[in-house]
Each structure stands twice: as C-alpha cells, then as structure tokens.
Amino acid sequence: MTGNVMTSPVGEMSGTRQTAVPRMRRRRVMNAGDRIFLAIIRSAALVPVLLIILFVGILIAGSMPSLRAFGLRFLFNSEWQPNAEIGEDYGALPFIYGTLFSSVMALLLAAPVGIGVAVFLNEVFTSRLRGAIAFLIEILATIPSIVFGVWAFFVLVPFVRDGIQAHVQAIFGTGFVLFRGPPLGIGLLAGTLVLAVMILPMIVSISLEAIRMVPSSYREAALGLGATRWEMIRLAVLPPARSGLIGACILALGRALGETMAVTMVIGNKNVIRWSLFEPASTISSVVASNFGEAGGDNALMLPSLTELALILFAMTLIVNLVARFLIRRFAGDKAVIA
Amino acid sequence: MSHVRNNLAASLAANAGAAASANGHRIFTEHIVGGFGDTTVLKGISLRIAHCSLTAIMGPSGCGKSTFIRCINRLHEEIPRAWVTGKIILDGQDIYGADVDPVAIRRKIGMVFQRPNPFPTFSIYDNVAAGPRLNGLRKRHALDEVVEKSLRHAALWDEVKDRLERPGTGLSGGQQQRLCIARALAVDPEILLLDEPCSALDPIGTERIEELLVQLKKEYTIIMVTHNIQQAGRIADRTVFLLLGEMVEEGSTSDVFTSPKDPRTEAFISGRFG
Numbered sequence: 354m355t356g357n358v359m360t361s362p363v364g365e366m367s368g369t370r371q372t373a374v375p376r377m378r379r380r381r382v383m384n385a386g387d388r389i390f391l392a393i394i395r396s397a398a399l400v401p402v403l404l405i406i407l408f409v410g411i412l413i414a415g416s417m418p419s420l421r422a423f424g425l426r427f428l429f430n431s432e433w434q435p436n437a438e439i440g441e442d443y444g445a446l447p448f449i450y451g452t453l454f455s456s457v458m459a460l461l462l463a464a465p466v467g468i469g470v471a472v473f474l475n476e477v478f479t480s481r482l483r484g485a486i487a488f489l490i491e492i493l494a495t496i497p498s499i500v501f502g503v504w505a506f507f508v509l510v511p512f513v514r515d516g517i518q519a520h521v522q523a524i525f526g527t528g529f530v531l532f533r534g535p536p537l538g539i540g541l542l543a544g545t546l547v548l549a550v551m552i553l554p555m556i557v558s559i560s561l562e563a564i565r566m567v568p569s570s571y572r573e574a575a576l577g578l579g580a581t582r583w584e585m586i587r588l589a590v591l592p593p594a595r596s597g598l599i600g601a602c603i604l605a606l607g608r609a610l611g612e613t614m615a616v617t618m619v620i621g622n623k624n625v626i627r628w629s630l631f632e633p634a635s636t637i638s639s640v641v642a643s644n645f646g647e648a649g650g651d652n653a654l655m656l657p658s659l660t661e662l663a664l665i666l667f668a669m670t671l672i673v674n675l676v677a678r679f680l681i682r683r684f685a686g687d688k689a690v691i692a
Numbered sequence: 693m694s695h696v697r698n699n700l701a702a703s704l705a706a707n708a709g710a711a712a713s714a715n716g717h718r719i720f721t722e723h724i725v726g727g728f729g730d731t732t733v734l735k736g737i738s739l740r741i742a743h744c745s746l747t748a749i750m751g752p753s754g755c756g757k758s759t760f761i762r763c764i765n766r767l768h769e770e771i772p773r774a775w776v777t778g779k780i781i782l783d784g785q786d787i788y789g790a791d792v793d794p795v796a797i798r799r800k801i802g803m804v805f806q807r808p809n810p811f812p813t814f815s816i817y818d819n820v821a822a823g824p825r826l827n828g829l830r831k832r833h834a835l836d837e838v839v840e841k842s843l844r845h846a847a848l849w850d851e852v853k854d855r856l857e858r859p860g861t862g863l864s865g866g867q868q869q870r871l872c873i874a875r876a877l878a879v880d881p882e883i884l885l886l887d888e889p890c891s892a893l894d895p896i897g898t899e900r901i902e903e904l905l906v907q908l909k910k911e912y913t914i915i916m917v918t919h920n921i922q923q924a925g926r927i928a929d930r931t932v933f934l935l936l937g938e939m940v941e942e943g944s945t946s947d948v949f950t951s952p953k954d955p956r957t958e959a960f961i962s963g964r965f966g
Contacts, residue, residue, distance in 0.1 A: 574872070576767055576770055578876070579795050588822060
C-alpha cells in the first residue's frame with residue numbers, strides 16, 4: 354500500500370503517470386484473472402496436505418481390525434499364521450528386524466563409499482571427465498528398482514553364494530551364528546548389498562552438492578598451513594559439509610527402508626529372525642508386496658495386518674526424516690554462523 | 693620491459709645498503725612470471741626481502757599483488773590452470789626446485805587471507821592447534837602452550853582465554869582475523885604472508901591488526917598485500933608498487949612515499965588512479 358502512495362509522485366515527475374497509475378489500481382482491486390489464479394494456486398497448495406491426511410487416515414482405518422485384534426503385541430510377535438481354521442496370528446517383528454538390519458547395513462556400506470566418491474570427484478579428480486562421471490552417477494539413480502532386482506537375482510545372488518558365502522564359511526566354519534545358513538545366496542546379505550548399490554548414487558550426488566558448497570577459502574586456509582590434500586579434506590572440507598553429508602545418509606536410509614522390488618527378489622521372504630547374513634529374511638515392504646495379492650478370503654485379519662505393516666513403515670520413514678531435519682538444522686546452525 | 697629492468701637495477705642498488713643493516717635477505721624472487729591459462733598476470737617480478745621486516749605490496753585491483761604473494765608459498769598453483777615460472781629463493785633454496793614438496797614450503801610460511809577464514813566447525817583452541825597437530829604435536833600440555841603463546845602473539849589471548857572451546861566463528865571480524873594470524877603463527881613460520889588482511893575489517897579492527905603487525909615484524913619476515921596506501925605508509929618498512937603485473941617501484945617506504953622515482957607511483961599515491 355505504501356508502495357503505491359510512494360510511486361505515484363515519482364511517476365508524475367518522470368512523466369510515466371499514464372502507465373503507472375492503471376497498474377496500481379489493478380493491484381489494489383484484483384481483477385477476475387488474478388482472483389481465479391489465486392484460487393487455483395491456493396487449492397493446489399492444499400492438495401499435498403489433504404493427500405497426506407487422506408493417506409494416513411486410510412492406513413489407520415484399513416489396519417483397524419488388526420490394531421484391535423493384536424494391539425501392541427503386533428510389534429513384538431514373530432508369527433505369521435494366515436490360517437483361519439487354527440486361528441489367524443500376525444506379527445511384525447521379523448519384518449521390522451529385516452528392514453532395519455538391511456537398511457542400516459546398506460547405509461554403513463554405502464555411506465563411506467559414497468562420501469569417498471564425492472570427495473574424490475570434487476577434491477582430487479581434476480580432469481574434465483569429472484562432470485561426465487557425476488552425470489553417470491546421476492543416471493544410475495534413475496534406473497528402475499526392478500532392473501536392480503533382476504541384476505541382483507542373476508548376478509549378485511550367485512556372487513554372494515559362490516564368491517562370499519562359500520569362502521566365509523570355509524574360513525570361519527558355520528559355527529559362528531553370523532555366517533550360518535544354507536548355500537542359497539538369497540538372504541539378508543544379498544538384500545543388503547542390492548540396497549547399498551541402489552542408495553549409493555543418492556549419497557554421492559547429495560554429498561557432492563554439500564562438498565561443492567564449502568567455500569574454497571577454508572581449503573586455502575588448510576593448504577596455507579601446510580596441509581596435504583588428505584589433511585585439507587579432513588580439516589576444511591568434511592567438517593563444514595557435515596550437515597549435508599548427514600542429510601545425504603539419512604535420505605538414503607529413508608530410501609532403503611522403503612525400497613521394495615529389488616529386495617523382495619533376493620531376500621528370501623521368510624518371516625524369521627536369524628542373526629545370520631546368509632539366512633533368508635523379510636522386510637516390511639517385501640512382505641507387503643509378496644502377500645498383498647493373496648490377502649483376503651477367509652483370512653479376515655491378513656489385509657489389515659499388511660496395512661498395519663505399511664503404517665509402521667510409514668512411521669519409520671517419518672521418524673527418519675524428522676531426525677534428519679533435526680540433525681541438519683542443528684549442524685546448519687554452525688553454517689549460519691559461517692556465513 | 694626495459695623500465696622494469698631499470699627499476700630492478702635501482703631497487704637492487706637501494707637494497708644493497710639495507711641488506712647489511714637488516715641482517716641479510718630472506719627471500720629473493722627472480723623474474724617471477726605467472727598467470728592463469730592464457731592470461732599473464734605477473735610479468736617478471738624480481739625482489740629481495742630482508743629478514744625481520746615488513747614489506748607492503750600495493751597497487752590497484754587486478755595488478756597481481758595477491759597472485760604474487762600466493763606464488764611465495766606455492767598456493768597459486770592450487771588454482772586450476774595456474775602457472776608460474778622463475779625462481780623464489782628462500783634461505784638459499786629455490787622453492788620451485790624439482791625436488792621441493794610444496795607442503796613442506798607452506799609449513800615454513802604462514803598465510804593470512806583477505807577474509808577471516810577460521811575453520812567453521814572448530815573451536816578457537818582447535819583452530820590455533822590445527823597447524824601444530826598437522827606437524828604431529830599431540831601432547832595436550834605442549835599444545836596448550838603453543839595455543840597460548842600464539843594467541844598472545846596475535847594479541848587475542850586476553851579476549852578469548854575464557855572461551856577457548858567456543859567456535860572461532862563466534863568472534864568479531866577483527867578477532868577472527870587475529871585468530872587466523874594466531875593460527876598461522878602457531879606453526880612457528882619463518883615468513884608471514886598477509887593478503888589484504890584488513891580489507892574486510894572496520895577501522896578499529898584494522899588498527900588492532902596494524903599495531904599487531906608492527907610488533908610481529910620484530911620477529912617475523914612479513915609480506916603484506918594492501919590496496920590501502922595509507923596502511924602501507926603507516927606500517928611498512930619497504931613498499932613495492934605493482935601495476936598491471938609489473939613492478940613499477942620498490943624501495944624504503946619513506947622514499948617511495950616522499951620521492952617516488954616513477955611518475956605512475958606518484959600518481960597512485962596521490963590518489964589519481966587505483
């Protein structure tokens with residue numbers, strides 16, 4: 354409003370009154386086009402909010418029978434008994450275990466490699482090929498999940514069976530619980546590895562972005578002190594980039610938690626908790642994907658149980674994202690001081 | 693080119709006298725030519741710098757001042773497509789020799805930059821201790837000593853002694869710059885390079901740094917780039933005037949300011965350009 358009052362005399366003086374005044378009027382009293390546009394973008398902004406409310410509501414409503422029947426026990430129960438005659442019984446524990454184990458292990462494998470690749474591309478590899486390699490990594494992120502699944506099934510699984518499991522069991526024997534298991538190749542390790550490969554591009558590209566944002570003055574400060582390249586990275590590149598690096602890892606973890614197809618194809622889909630890399634297991638998303646088609650019929654509680662699993666997964670990814678926001682904001686506090 | 697040589701000859705003659713009084717020369721640069729890609733920024737700078745003195749390098753923006761001092765600790769070559777030829781002799785050794793490790797050179801030469809750049813996630817203590825730690829100093833007791841000594845040297849100790857564990861970036865701009873000086877001094881450098889250290893500071897911060905440099909030049913050989921003519925006049929023993937990558941004039945500060953040999957120096961000092 355004050356802007357309008359202020360510009361009017363200026364317009365008069367510079368002789369642009371004719372053009373300036375009508376434009377101001379239009380702004381003050383909105384015309385029909387503007388009003389319609391505003392209404393459209395306002396309702397567009399409401400769509401995601403409504404979708405989330407709807408989404409959570411449907412998940413809760415759908416899992417109501419299971420919530421009523423099993424209560425909190427659902428979280429700690431290892432049974433998966435889709436048999437109405439002897440009594441249905443469902444529990445989420447093996448799937449929660451499988452999901453957390455495979456995702457966290459995948460992150461532990463992929464994070465050092467991914468951050469290492471990002472550091473290498475930005476700090477060490479000065480060739481012009483750098484851009485091309487970064488582009489290829491981005492492309493890797495766009496490969497559909499099912500393609501990774503097929504690759505994992507035909508390449509990774511035999512490799513795990515013959516290349517890893519056979520050797521590990523030959524060296525350590527099968528007495529050690531972590532290395533027990535039938536020589537299938539299918540199991541937790543295969544699921545973890547395919548997840549690690551799938552989240553790697555994401556970690557690389559977000560880390561690369563974070564590392565690029567670090568002002569070169571810090572690098573020069575370190576080099577000026579007589580730091581070697583590695584010491585410079587340790588002093589002046591990784592610490593200022595840490596909020597971005599943590600963000601990369603946690604977003605990747607979120608992706609790994611929800612990843613379905615590729616994992617379902619190689620993890621074995623058995624609802625057991627075995628502390629072994631080579632035993633078949635299940636994740637929440639894999640059990641939902643592989644059982645959804647058969648749910649229903651006499652087993653009245655199966656579909657609600659699968660829906661409740663989806664709700665649990667949703668809650669897990671929500672928590673991961675909230676933690677990410679908290680950590681990034683905490684470390685971004687330092688960044689604000691830098692700027 | 694010819695006037696460069698003339699100036700060189702003149703400056704070498706002028707320096708010959710200073711050499712005896714100033715405990716010998718520390719650094720010689722011989723025909724430093726350098727630049728980036730196809731651009732030549734430095735067109736042959738030859739200079740002698742005396743032990744325990746403060747040399748100011750002044751000139752208008754883009755004259756190559758920063759590039760020149762970044763050649764002295766071999767930081768220039770870290771920029772992609774940067775190149776440099778010529779010799780820089782530090783205590784008898786050519787730092788551009790084939791078997792010289794630039795990292796070792798930089799450990800002997802401290803550098804302070806235009807904008808204060810303490811490591812953002814480090815405490816005040818860790819910022820100062822960064823250099824000694826790179827050199828392998830691990831003992832807490834020894835580190836404490838170095839940190840205190842360096843901060844005292846940089847005239848910052850009294851202001852920060854109660855908050856050494858606080859982030860260095862929480863200090864004021866002038867304090868941050870003195871922290872950067874302390875960080876550079878902590879490795880006990882033989883030479884201290886300062887690239888327009890006051891350009892991002894307010895007048896009070898600038899004054900503190902200038903007082904500090906006057907103290908430090910008793911113990912260190914200091915080369916400072918400045919675009920502030922008055923600053924060079926106030927604190928430098930010798931002043932070098934660069935213009936478009938050439939050394940127009942070099943001499944004792946009083947000579948350069950009161951009786952410049954080159955008309956372009958006079959024009960610059962009297963504020964007619966730059």
